[in-house]
Amino acid sequence: xxxxxxxxxxxxxxxxxxxxxxxxxxxxxxxxxxxxxxxxxxxxxxxxxxxxxxxxxxxxxxxxxxxxxxxxxxxxxxxxxxxxxxxxxxxxxxxxxxxxxxxxxxxxxxxxxxxxxxxxxxxxxxxxxxxxxxxxxxxxxxxxxxxxxxxxxxxxxxxxxxxxxxxxxxxxxxxxxxxxxxxxxxxxxxxxxxxxxxxxxxxxxxxxxxxxxxxxxxxxxxxxxxxxxxxxxxxxxxxxxxxxxxxxxxxxxxxxxxxxxxxxxxxxxxxxxxxx
Amino acid sequence: xxxxxxxxxxxxxxxxxxxxxxxxxxxxxxxxxxxxxxxxxxxxxxxxxxxxxxxxxxxxxxxxxxxxxxxxxxxxxxxxxxxxxxxxxxxxxxxxxxxxxxxxxxxxxxxxxxxxxxxxxxxxxxxxxxxxxxxxxxxxxxxxxxxxxxxxxxxxxxxxxxxxxxxxxxxxxxxxxxxxxxxxxxxxxxxxxxxxxxxxxxxxxxxxxxxxxxxxxxxxxxxxxxxxxxxxxxxxxxxxxxxxxxxxxxxxxxxxxxxxxxx
Amino acid sequence: xxxxxxxxxxxxxxxxxxxxxxxxxxxxxxxxxxxxxxxxxxxxxxxxxxxxxxxxxxxxxxxxxxxxxxxxxxxxxxxxxxxxxxxxxxxxxxxxxxxxxxxxxxxxxxxxxxxxxxxxxxxxxxxxxxxxxxxxxxxxxxxxxxxxxxxxxxxxxxxxxxxxxxxxxxxxxxxxxxxxxxxxxxxxxxxxxxxxxxxxxxxxxxxxxxxxxxxxxxxxxxxxxxxxxxxxxxxxxxxxxxxxxxxxxxxxxxxxxxxxxxxxxxxxxxxxxxxxxxxxxxxxxxxxx
Numbered sequence: 019x020x021x022x023x024x025x026x027x028x029x030x031x032x033x034x035x036x037x038x039x040x041x042x043x044x045x046x047x048x049x050x051x052x053x054x055x056x057x058x059x060x061x062x063x064x065x066x067x068x069x070x071x072x073x074x075x076x077x078x079x080x081x082x083x084x085x086x087x088x089x090x091x092x093x094x095x096x097x098x099x100x101x102x103x104x105x106x107x108x109x110x111x112x113x114x115x116x117x118x119x120x121x122x123x124x125x126x127x128x129x130x131x132x133x134x135x136x137x138x139x140x141x142x143x144x145x146x147x148x149x150x151x152x153x154x155x156x157x158x159x160x161x162x163x164x165x166x167x168x169x170x171x172x173x174x175x176x177x178x179x180x181x182x183x184x185x186x187x188x189x190x191x192x193x194x195x196x197x198x199x200x201x202x203x204x205x206x207x208x209x210x211x212x213x214x215x216x217x218x219x220x221x222x223x224x225x226x227x228x229x230x231x232x233x234x235x236x237x238x239x240x241x242x243x244x245x246x247x248x249x250x251x252x253x254x255x256x257x258x259x260x261x262x263x264x265x266x267x268x269x270x271x272x273x274x275x276x277x278x279x280x281x282x283x284x285x286x287x288x289x290x291x292x293x294x
Numbered sequence: 295x296x297x298x299x300x301x302x303x304x305x306x307x308x309x310x311x312x313x314x315x316x317x318x319x320x321x322x323x324x325x326x327x328x329x330x331x332x333x334x335x336x337x338x339x340x341x342x343x344x345x346x347x348x349x350x351x352x353x354x355x356x357x358x359x360x361x362x363x364x365x366x367x368x369x370x371x372x373x374x375x376x377x378x379x380x381x382x383x384x385x386x387x388x389x390x391x392x393x394x395x396x397x398x399x400x401x402x403x404x405x406x407x408x409x410x411x412x413x414x415x416x417x418x419x420x421x422x423x424x425x426x427x428x429x430x431x432x433x434x435x436x437x438x439x440x441x442x443x444x445x446x447x448x449x450x451x452x453x454x455x456x457x458x459x460x461x462x463x464x465x466x467x468x469x470x471x472x473x474x475x476x477x478x479x480x481x482x483x484x485x486x487x488x489x490x491x492x493x494x495x496x497x498x499x500x501x502x503x504x505x506x507x508x509x510x511x512x513x514x515x516x517x518x519x520x521x522x523x524x525x526x527x528x529x530x531x532x533x534x535x536x537x538x539x540x541x542x543x544x545x546x547x548x549x550x551x552x553x554x555x556x557x
Numbered sequence: 558x559x560x561x562x563x564x565x566x567x568x569x570x571x572x573x574x575x576x577x578x579x580x581x582x583x584x585x586x587x588x589x590x591x592x593x594x595x596x597x598x599x600x601x602x603x604x605x606x607x608x609x610x611x612x613x614x615x616x617x618x619x620x621x622x623x624x625x626x627x628x629x630x631x632x633x634x635x636x637x638x639x640x641x642x643x644x645x646x647x648x649x650x651x652x653x654x655x656x657x658x659x660x661x662x663x664x665x666x667x668x669x670x671x672x673x674x675x676x677x678x679x680x681x682x683x684x685x686x687x688x689x690x691x692x693x694x695x696x697x698x699x700x701x702x703x704x705x706x707x708x709x710x711x712x713x714x715x716x717x718x719x720x721x722x723x724x725x726x727x728x729x730x731x732x733x734x735x736x737x738x739x740x741x742x743x744x745x746x747x748x749x750x751x752x753x754x755x756x757x758x759x760x761x762x763x764x765x766x767x768x769x770x771x772x773x774x775x776x777x778x779x780x781x782x783x784x785x786x787x788x789x790x791x792x793x794x795x796x797x798x799x800x801x802x803x804x805x806x807x808x809x810x811x812x813x814x815x816x817x818x819x820x821x822x823x824x825x826x827x828x829x830x831x832x833x834x835x836x837x838x839x840x841x842x843x844x845x846x
Contacts (some may be wrong), residue, residue, distance in 0.1 A: 048686045055687060076710050134596040138604045149823045150785045150829040152701075153800060155792070156807030157815050160629060200590055235699050239789055242705070243804075250702065254793070257705035265706055273698040279695055352751045374753020384748045388766045397750040401762070449752055 078262035083270055086263040090252075098247055104271055107237055107248045111279075114172020115233035119226065121173075122180025127210060129181070130188045147178040148158035152239045159244040168240040168248070176229040183228070187221025188214050223287045230279045238272065249275075299366030301330040301485045302351070302453055307360030309346050309511075319510035320346045323360065326504065326513070328487070330452065333479055335488045335496035335503045339546065343511025344489045345381075348455045351487070364453065374402070377454035381461060383442035385430035391441050392417065392426040398449030413448055420444060421474065436467040436538070440474065447478065453485045461491065469527075472499060484555040493542045494530055497521075505542055507549035514545050568800070632813040639813040640820070648802070652818075653825060655797035659715055659787035660780070660829065663722020668779050671727040672772045675734025679741070679764050680756075693733055700724045704789050711741055713794040722786035726779040732774070737771030738764065773840045780833045 034159050060080045067074035078086075090100035098106075128134040151174050156168040158174075199209050241250025249268045256264030304326040311318045321343045328334050335343050349355040351362055353373040362370045369375050377398070385394045395417065396409040417426050422440055430438055439459055446454050460468045461474075472495065479486055490496050496503045500519055507514045517538060521529055529535055596604075613633045619625045620632035627635070643649045678685035704721050711717035741764065749759045793798030799822040806814035 048683060051687045053684075053691055055691070076706070133593060134601065137601045138608070139597070141605060142608070145823070145827055148781065148827050150781070150788050151828055152792075153783050153788050153803055153819055153822050156804050157819065159811075160807060160810070160815075231699065235701050238699055238702050239792075242789070243792065253702055253705050257709055260709075262706075269698070269702055269706070272702050273694070276699055277694075277697045283574065349747075354747055354750055367817055373750050376751070378748070378751035380744050380751075382742075382744055384742070384745055386745075386763070386766065388769075397762075401749070401752045401754045401758055 024124035070204055075257075075260060076234065076262060078266045083267050084262045085205075086267045087271075090264065090267060100252070100267070100271070103252050103268075104275065106245075106274075107234075107241065107250065108275060110168045110172050110237040110240075110248070111230070111233045115176055115226070115229040115238060117173045118176040118180050118229055118233065119222075122177055122225070123184055123222070125181050125214075126188060129185055130214065131206065131210070136185070143178060143182060147182055151236065153174040155240055155243045158240070164244050164246070167244055170236055171236040171240040172233045173236075176232040179228060180225050183225045184218065184221060187218040187225075190221075191217045219290060222282055223283070223290065226286075227280070227283050230283055231276065234272075234276055234279070299363065300327045301332075301365065302328040302487070303363040303366070304327070304347070304351065305361040305363060307347070309350065309355070310358045321357075321511045324513055328485060330485055331483050333448070333486045333488065333500045333504055333519060335490060335500040336494055337490055337496045337503060337542065337546070338506030338511075338514075339410075339508050339549070340491075341511075342506040342508040345457055345507060346511065348378065348457050348487070348489065351453075351455060352376055359500070365390055371438045372552065375451060375453075377446040377449040377451045379442055379446040379454070379456050379459055381429075382456050383438045385433075385438055385441055385445075387430055390427045390429055391422060391433070394430065394441055395445045395448055395496055397445055400402065402449075409448075413444075416444060416448065420478065434467075435463055439463065439471060443478070447482065453487065455487045455489075457489045458491065459488075460495070461529075468495075475499070485489070491541055495547070497535060497538055497542070498525060498530060503538075503542065505545045505549075507545075514549055517542065581778075582642070590783045604737045628810070629812065631816055635813040636816045636820070639811075640817045643814070643817050643821070648797070649821065651797055652799045652802050653821065655715065655718075655795075656787055656799045656822070657786075657825060657829075659718035659722055659790065659798070660783045662715075662719040663786055664726060664780050665785035666719065667723040667726025667783065668730045668772075668776065670723070671730025674727075675731040675736075675772075676738060676760075676764065676768060678735050679738045679760065685735070689735075692728060692735075696728050696732060700787050701786070702727070704786075705793050708790060708793045713796060718790035718795070718798070721790040722783040725782040725786040729779060729782065730775055733771050733775040734768055737768030740771075741767055770841070773837055776833050776837050777830065780827070780829050782828065788822070 044269035063077065064079050064081055066072045067077050067079060087100065092099065129139065151171070153168070154174065155171055158170050161167070162170050195213050196209055196218065199213050204212065237248065238250035238253070242254045245251045249272050251270075252268040253265050256262065256268065304324060306323040306325055307321060308323050309319075309321040311320055322345075324347060326334075326347075336347070338344055346355065350357050350370075353362075353369065353371050353375060356371045360370075361368055364375055384468065386397070389397075392410060392413055395413045396406070397403075397414070399409040400406065414426060415466075417423060420439065420440065422444065425437060425441075430441070433441065443456070443459060446456070460471050463471060476499065488496070488499060497519055503517045503519060505514045505517065506512065519538065521532075521534060530539075608737050616625075616630070617633045620627040620630060678688070701721070702725065707720045707724065708717045711720050745763055745767070746759055749763055754762070787798070788800035788803075791798035792804050795801040802818040803815055803822070806812070806818060
């Protein structure tokens with residue numbers, strides 16, 4: 019039905035104005051309610067501990083977030099400002115998932131190229147993917163030391179997902195497109211470069227989205243264990259000395275960091291998809 | 295005719311939609327009076343409000359004004375009064391053909407075993423025997439359409455609405471399905487309201503054809519088809535048939551809006 | 558072994574070649590379609606086994622000849638020895654059971670609650686619009702970062718591990734079930750209402766079965782997440798569990814024990830993953846998707 023596009027415009031009609039108003043009112047209602055819910059949550063978080071209904075030791079207060087942030091800018095554990103803690107986490111995450119993307123895509127392309135190798139490695143990949151990578155944090159620490167172990171965890175946690183996702187993306191390219199390229203006499207390398215890789219851009223971006231989150235988790239868990247820098251370290255440190263202000267501030271920054279990364283990838287997705 | 299009310303009476307039904315760009319008049323007052331057991335077709339260009347009329351008769355849409363009377367009783371905005379087959383077959387992929395067909399009875403609270411028994415004999419009689427326990431994904435387009443139609447029929451209402459049921463089928467299957475539908479109609483004596491784009495299909499199947507116009511949706515002309523029944527394929531070659539077809543096509547062409555339209 | 562249509566394509570290329578008038582302008586290179594020969598299954602299985610045996614053999618040899626430091630890397634024979642001790646006199650079964658229970662409870666709780674929450678969005682668009690940004694917000698917080706906090710609130714026992722595992726799985730299930738709800742065909746609802754269905758009937762007979770494949774598709778992801786949650790919970794503070802065993806062994810530089818615990822944990826992970834995959838295929842068959 020093409021009700022909308024064959025609409026006869028009656029911009030002056032009172033019904034239309036009425037409808038527009040109601041529509042706007044509905045949207046405003048939803049937005050206002052969303053804000054109200056947020057406000058109520060914040061107020062509850064502020065008031066309940068103050069009234070000793072829940073234990074403030076566990077929750078801190080939202081009003082403490084900003085002062086704690088300011089305080090952490092100067093006087094902080096490990097003589098590092100909260101900004102360098104944040105930077106350290108971000109850098110480890112980006113390095114980890116960038117490395118995982120490059121390495122994973124290369125390996126996936128190799129497996130695509132050489133099917134027998136894929137068949138040989140398939141069980142190993144599935145097993146590696148099913149293993150809880152975070153369990154390796156202590157052993158990575160022993161092998162790689164404080165800093166490298168975090169990069170290593172960031173890479174390890176997203177590498178196998180990357181290989182499997184991108185490989186299955188390669189597999190799902192329409193075989194007729196490959197046949198078409200072959201009928202033009204394309205070599206395998208040309209098929210990979212001109213058909214398979216460009217056709218897999220949506221898969222690559224979907225993988226990127228998954229990996230950014232995974233790598234951040236890998237970094238934070240690594241920092242819980244073995245770091246003396248980073249937001250994960252701040253969270254662990256704060257909860258050990260029962261300073262919930264620090265924990266909550268670090269968690270908030272972490273949430274912001276992860277949202278920004280997610281938005282950045284979504285933006286990238288929009289740009290790439292518009293070009294297609 | 296005067297003493298007993300018509301099976302279905304659509305009384306001056308209007309419909310206006312409010313869309314993002316303004317108020318859109320989908321239907322100006324439309325009146326239809328359909329006696330029991332008739333086969334009635336609506337034809338018209340897309341956007342003429344055929345589906346809107348169906349949604350209103352089925353009670354899925356409240357008309358802006360007007361009423362729908364079934365057996366003389368006001369049925370405006372009440373659901374479950376008529377069998378409605380939408381354009382898509384909408385078979386549920388997780389149910390076997392048999393369990394899809396009994397959906398209407400199941401919703402109405404008929405015990406499952408009884409519903410299945412009733413459906414089984416029908417499926418066997420109407421060309422779906424051997425398919426009862428298969429899942430829709432394994433069926434061809436024609437078979438899916440048969441299942442969807444039987445589902446509508448088994449809902450056991452006097453009136454059934456068919457919205458372009460054969461629109462997506464290939465020409466060969468479509469002809470088979472028309473014969474099949476005729477068979478069903480003469481066996482069950484339901485009152486059928488049929489929407490189609492295909493003028494020949496409408497004339498071949500119907501007792502009366504209503505030609506609709508667009509912007510706003512309305513009935514341009516109602517034509518009684520007096521061709522004798524049972525009809526055969528070659529009926530469409532008779533002068534009477536061709537004359538009616540020509541008349542309908544003229545109406546449709548005349549009502550079509552001039553192409554470069556002022557916005 | 559070759560792909561069926563490859564000779565066909567090659568034939569066409571060959572047939573065309575002589576038919577073409579011999580011109581000296583642009584002679585296109587004509588070559589056969591490269592055909593890749595797949596190894597037979599026995600060769601693949603042998604290589605797979607060979608890789609495993611080779612790695613273990615090399616590792617053992619390198620450690621005994623001090624090419625790698627056996628203190629840092631341990632060696633297969635020592636790991637095997639520790640494994641036997643872990644299962645005979647050690648806490649193997651206590652730890653396995655603790656980790657297993659945390660994972661399963663968290664998995665069940667998070668998946669069930671999340672799926673129900675996601676499905677509940679079908680009932681009201683306004684309610685969905687209001688709650689959705691919070692769910693997405695929750696999704697964007699790395700929930701594992703909250704693990705220390707959860708441990709503080711729920712204590713060091715089983716409850717806190719279950720809570721971390723639940724937190725990880727809940728949001729994923731919610732969003733997936735909601736994606737199912739959003740993919741629902743409005744015409745399907747129309748059909749149900751035209752048959753006189755109530756809202757509850759539509760929910761039970763259309764919405765739930767329609768969304769089931771979505772809910773099922775997330776099971777394998779969730780079992781992994783739940784296990785990760787349980788392990789990280791154990792890392793932070795615990796008295797039992799394989800995660801604690803790994804951490805403890807790492808801190809005391811008992812590398813063989815780290816390997817043993819990692820090995821056992823991986824086996825547990827793979828068994829649970831396989832079980833859930835099997836369950837998934839079973840459910841998929843049941844729902845005909």
